[in-house]
Amino acid sequence: MKYAESLKKNYEFRLVYKKGKSFANKYLVLYKYRTDIKINKIGISVSKKVGNSVVRSRVTRLIRESYRLNEESIQKSGWSFVVIARSNAKGASYEEIASALIHLLKQHKVYDNCV
Numbered sequence: 001m002k003y004a005e006s007l008k009k010n011y012e013f014r015l016v017y018k019k020g021k022s023f024a025n026k027y028l029v030l031y032k033y034r035t036d037i038k039i040n041k042i043g044i045s046v047s048k049k050v051g052n053s054v055v056r057s058r059v060t061r062l063i064r065e066s067y068r069l070n071e072e073s074i075q076k077s078g079w080s081f082v083v084i085a086r087s088n089a090k091g092a093s094y095e096e097i098a099s100a101l102i103h104l105l106k107q108h109k110v111y112d113n114c115v
Helices: 010-019 053-073 087-091 094-107
Strands: 004-006 021-024 028-034 040-045 079-085
Touching (some): 010 028, 010 040, 028 094, 040 053, 053 087, 053 094
Parallel strands (some): 004 040, 040 079
Antiparallel strands (some): 021 028
16 A cells, blocks of 8 residues: 555554444445544455355455555544444445445545545
């Protein structure tokens, strides 16, 4: 990821959950929280309800890749995102995950089609 770093610490995730705003669709839930830093941060959470470790890892990779490819269209103004995979994401293709992520970014008004 060129413009984003990962959320790694538990307190970072908790801050986004507690103070952030969320939208959801069939495959994903996206939390967004404004920070003071100039770069975006993203955290991905896939619970055991989604599937075994192979399935969870695949879903994580799909989410990370769809974010990476659409990163240039996201406003770079210091957001922390947490993406949570729902159990329906287990059988989803890359196109479905990417479309779901773009849909949620548009709902949060941070996705710019012009780029």
